[in-house]
Amino acid sequence: MYKIEKLQSGVCAAEGFYANGVPGGLKGENALDMAFIYSDELCDIAAKFTTNKMQAAPIRHFKEKGSFQTNFVLVNSKNANAMTGKAGIEDIKEILSALKRRFYEIKEPVMSSTGVIGVRLPKKKLIDGLQKFDLRTKKPHNAAKAIMTTDTFTKETAYKITLQNGSSFHIGAMAKGAGMINPAMATMLCFITTDADIPLDDMQKALDLLTPLTFNAISVDGDTSTNDTVMLLANKKSGAYDKEAFVEVLGKVMLELAKMMVKDGEGATKLVTYHVTGAANDEEAQKVAKALSDSLLVKTALYGEDPNWGRIASTVGASGAEAYEEKLTICFDDVCVYRAGKNLFDAATEAEAAKVMQKEEFTIHCDLGIAAGSFTAYGCDLGYEYVKINADYRT
Amino acid sequence: MYKIEKLQSGVCAAEGFYANGVPGGLKGENALDMAFIYSDELCDIAAKFTTNKMQAAPIRHFKEKGSFQTNFVLVNSKNANAMTGKAGIEDIKEILSALKRRFYEIKEPVMSSTGVIGVRLPKKKLIDGLQKFDLRTKKPHNAAKAIMTTDTFTKETAYKITLQNGSSFHIGAMAKGAGMINPAMATMLCFITTDADIPLDDMQKALDLLTPLTFNAISVDGDTSTNDTVMLLANKKSGAYDKEAFVEVLGKVMLELAKMMVKDGEGATKLVTYHVTGAANDEEAQKVAKALSDSLLVKTALYGEDPNWGRIASTVGASGAEAYEEKLTICFDDVCVYRAGKNLFDAATEAEAAKVMQKEEFTIHCDLGIAAGSFTAYGCDLGYEYVKINADYRT
Known part of the structure; x- marks a missing residue:
C-alpha cells in the first residue's frame, strides 16, 4: 500500500532536479527552444530509443558512450x-x-534534439544560448515549453509517492510530440526524473515493460521517427523505493503523457480508445488495436462522426489477426452496432452511436470472440487541419 | 516475337464476350449500377481475392463452388x-x-459486389434489374461505368496480340477502384477476358505472378478490403496462345489499370512512382517502396509539393528494411537531394526538386546502396479532398 499525490512541478518534482528553458534563437526571437535538466547528484540513466534505422545523431552519440552516469540533459x-x-x-x-x-x-552531459531532419545544428546559436543557463533554476514549465514543436500545449506530470513506512519519492516528467507522430518533426521525446532509490536494472526493465503499453500504443501513422526517445534519470536522493509503486506510477505518468500527445494530435479533435478483447492472444489483440488506430479510413470516419462500423470490421479483417465475421462484436462506448455476427445497426442505434462519436473522448470496443487476448490503443481523428499542418510544415 | 495493338473495346475485345451495364435503381434513378460479362462459350476461370479475414459474401460464394467453368459474371x-x-x-x-x-x-454464374459494407443486397431491385440484360449486347463502356463507386472515370484497356505464325488473341479488361483503396467501399474489382487458348494452370500462375507487381504495388492505405477481386475469364475461342506474350500483355493490362486507380485516387492530384533499388533483396525493396507509398507524411508532403526528403529518409528507416544513412540516395526524377550520405539540398537543388514535384507524374528514387534488390510501387498524394470524401462518404 502506498499513497500518491499529484504535483505541478514536472521534471523538478524529484529532489535535486533543476530545469529551465531559454531562447536560443532557433525558433525565432525570444521563443524558448533550448531546455536543460540538471541534477545536483549524478544519475543512473535508462532509455528507450526509436527502432528507425536512420537514428539521429543524439541517439548515436548516446549509444557510443556505453554505460555511464550523468547529471545533465540538454534539449x-x-x-x-x-x-x-x-x-x-x-x-x-x-x-x-x-x-x-x-x-x-556538469558531468557526462547528453543531448536530445527534435525538429527538421537533414539540417546541421546551428552550433553557434546553441553555444551562445547555453551561456544563459542557470543550473539552480527550477522552471520545469519553461523546459517543457522549449522542447515543443507543433505541440499546442506543454506536456508535464508529476507525483509524490508515500510508502507505508512513511518514506516517499517522486516521479516527474515532461514530453513533446503532437499525437500523429510526425517523423519530419522527429518527434516524441520524454524525460522522466526521479529521486527514488531504484536499482539501475529495475529502471530499464520498467521502461521496457511500460513503453509498449503507453508511447507505443498511441497512433503513430505506422511510422517511427528518427529521434524518438524516452529517458529516465534517477538520482536516488530520496533513499526510498518500492518496485510495485514505482512501476504503477511510472506507467500512470507515461500513459498520461502518451494520451496528451494523442489529444494534441495535429488537427485532432477526438481522443479515441481502441479496446480490443477476445483475441486469440495479446499480440493478436495488439495487431487489431494498432490497425484500427492507424487506419486512415477509421480516422476520417471519426472526423466525420460517422459510425461507419463497416470500416472497423474491414480493418479488423485486414489486420492480419485471426478474426471471424460471426464472432465479432463492435461497440461505440455502450452502443453495440454489431454483436457476434448480428447486425444491430438500425436507425435508432445509428443515432445513438453517432451521438457517442460527437464526444471528445470515447471508446471503440471490438471483441473478437475467440479467446482472452486483449490490448488497448489510443488514437485520434484525421481532418483537414492535419493535411494543412503536414502539407505546409517545412515552409 | 509478337505484335501488340491497342483496342478500345474493353472486356468485349476478345471474341465471344459480351457486356453491358444497366440501371438497377441502387445508385438512384437511371445511374448504371448493374453490369454483366457474358461469353458464348464456357470459360475457364482464375481469380485472386482479398486476404481480408472478413471476406464478403460473393467471395465466399465463389470459393464454395470449388472448381467450375462459367459463362456469366454479374456485378x-x-x-x-x-x-x-x-x-x-x-x-x-x-x-x-x-x-x-x-x-x-447462363451456366454457373458468379457474382461480384462493391459498395457499402454491412447492408443486405436490395434483392428485388437486382432481380428486377437483371430482366433488362440483353446477353448479345457489346457495350463494355457501360459495364465499366456500372461498376464504379467513387471512381471519377471508367477504367478499361484491351489489346490484340498477333503471334509470329499469324494467329492472334485478345486480352480485355475493366476495373474499378479509386486509388486510395477504401475498405468501406469495398473496393477494387478487376475483370479480365481473353480468347487466348490458355491452359487453366497458366491462368492462375499468371495472376499469381502479376498481382504483386501491379494491384498489390499501388498505395492502399495499408488496408485490404473485404471484396478485392481480380478475375480472369478465358473462353479459348481464338485457338491461339503464347505464354510469354500472354504474360507480358496481361502484365501491361493489369499495370495500366492499377495506375488508373492511383490516378483516380480519392482527391489525388499526382501519380508518384516509388522506385527502390540497391536493397538487400527484392522483398526488402518492396518493404521500403510500400512504406513510402503508404506514408501519410510522404503523401501530405507530395500534396504540399514540398521536397521534404527528411520524411522520405525517415520512412525508409522506419520500413523495417536494412538501410544505412551513409549509403542512402534520394532523387526526385533526375534531381538528387541526398547521395550516399551526402546532403545535396541547397537552395538551387530545392528549387529544382520542387519543380519536379509540381508535375502530375514523377518518380521518387531511393537507392539503398546495399545490394541489387529492387521494387517499384505507385502512390498518390493526400489532400483535403481525401478527407472530405472519406469523412462524408456514407452519408
Whole structure:
C-alpha cells in the first residue's frame, strides 16, 4: 500500500532536479527552444530509443558512450540533428564541450534534439544560448515549453509517492510530440526524473515493460521517427523505493503523457480508445488495436462522426489477426452496432452511436470472440487541419 | 516475337464476350449500377481475392463452388454484400437462380459486389434489374461505368496480340477502384477476358505472378478490403496462345489499370512512382517502396509539393528494411537531394526538386546502396479532398 499525490512541478518534482528553458534563437526571437535538466547528484540513466534505422545523431552519440552516469540533459527543438552523418555527432561533442567549459559541475552531459531532419545544428546559436543557463533554476514549465514543436500545449506530470513506512519519492516528467507522430518533426521525446532509490536494472526493465503499453500504443501513422526517445534519470536522493509503486506510477505518468500527445494530435479533435478483447492472444489483440488506430479510413470516419462500423470490421479483417465475421462484436462506448455476427445497426442505434462519436473522448470496443487476448490503443481523428499542418510544415 | 495493338473495346475485345451495364435503381434513378460479362462459350476461370479475414459474401460464394467453368459474371455497385453472414450468400443464390430462370443459356454464374459494407443486397431491385440484360449486347463502356463507386472515370484497356505464325488473341479488361483503396467501399474489382487458348494452370500462375507487381504495388492505405477481386475469364475461342506474350500483355493490362486507380485516387492530384533499388533483396525493396507509398507524411508532403526528403529518409528507416544513412540516395526524377550520405539540398537543388514535384507524374528514387534488390510501387498524394470524401462518404 502506498499513497500518491499529484504535483505541478514536472521534471523538478524529484529532489535535486533543476530545469529551465531559454531562447536560443532557433525558433525565432525570444521563443524558448533550448531546455536543460540538471541534477545536483549524478544519475543512473535508462532509455528507450526509436527502432528507425536512420537514428539521429543524439541517439548515436548516446549509444557510443556505453554505460555511464550523468547529471545533465540538454534539449533543443526546431532541428532534429538527423541525417547529418558523422558531422552531426561532432557537432554534439563540440556543444557539450562548450557546456562543460561553462559549468564545471556538469558531468557526462547528453543531448536530445527534435525538429527538421537533414539540417546541421546551428552550433553557434546553441553555444551562445547555453551561456544563459542557470543550473539552480527550477522552471520545469519553461523546459517543457522549449522542447515543443507543433505541440499546442506543454506536456508535464508529476507525483509524490508515500510508502507505508512513511518514506516517499517522486516521479516527474515532461514530453513533446503532437499525437500523429510526425517523423519530419522527429518527434516524441520524454524525460522522466526521479529521486527514488531504484536499482539501475529495475529502471530499464520498467521502461521496457511500460513503453509498449503507453508511447507505443498511441497512433503513430505506422511510422517511427528518427529521434524518438524516452529517458529516465534517477538520482536516488530520496533513499526510498518500492518496485510495485514505482512501476504503477511510472506507467500512470507515461500513459498520461502518451494520451496528451494523442489529444494534441495535429488537427485532432477526438481522443479515441481502441479496446480490443477476445483475441486469440495479446499480440493478436495488439495487431487489431494498432490497425484500427492507424487506419486512415477509421480516422476520417471519426472526423466525420460517422459510425461507419463497416470500416472497423474491414480493418479488423485486414489486420492480419485471426478474426471471424460471426464472432465479432463492435461497440461505440455502450452502443453495440454489431454483436457476434448480428447486425444491430438500425436507425435508432445509428443515432445513438453517432451521438457517442460527437464526444471528445470515447471508446471503440471490438471483441473478437475467440479467446482472452486483449490490448488497448489510443488514437485520434484525421481532418483537414492535419493535411494543412503536414502539407505546409517545412515552409 | 509478337505484335501488340491497342483496342478500345474493353472486356468485349476478345471474341465471344459480351457486356453491358444497366440501371438497377441502387445508385438512384437511371445511374448504371448493374453490369454483366457474358461469353458464348464456357470459360475457364482464375481469380485472386482479398486476404481480408472478413471476406464478403460473393467471395465466399465463389470459393464454395470449388472448381467450375462459367459463362456469366454479374456485378453490382453501391452495396458490397460484406458482413452480411450466411444471409448474404443466400441472397446471391436467389439472385443467380432468378438469372438462370430468365436466361437458360447462363451456366454457373458468379457474382461480384462493391459498395457499402454491412447492408443486405436490395434483392428485388437486382432481380428486377437483371430482366433488362440483353446477353448479345457489346457495350463494355457501360459495364465499366456500372461498376464504379467513387471512381471519377471508367477504367478499361484491351489489346490484340498477333503471334509470329499469324494467329492472334485478345486480352480485355475493366476495373474499378479509386486509388486510395477504401475498405468501406469495398473496393477494387478487376475483370479480365481473353480468347487466348490458355491452359487453366497458366491462368492462375499468371495472376499469381502479376498481382504483386501491379494491384498489390499501388498505395492502399495499408488496408485490404473485404471484396478485392481480380478475375480472369478465358473462353479459348481464338485457338491461339503464347505464354510469354500472354504474360507480358496481361502484365501491361493489369499495370495500366492499377495506375488508373492511383490516378483516380480519392482527391489525388499526382501519380508518384516509388522506385527502390540497391536493397538487400527484392522483398526488402518492396518493404521500403510500400512504406513510402503508404506514408501519410510522404503523401501530405507530395500534396504540399514540398521536397521534404527528411520524411522520405525517415520512412525508409522506419520500413523495417536494412538501410544505412551513409549509403542512402534520394532523387526526385533526375534531381538528387541526398547521395550516399551526402546532403545535396541547397537552395538551387530545392528549387529544382520542387519543380519536379509540381508535375502530375514523377518518380521518387531511393537507392539503398546495399545490394541489387529492387521494387517499384505507385502512390498518390493526400489532400483535403481525401478527407472530405472519406469523412462524408456514407452519408
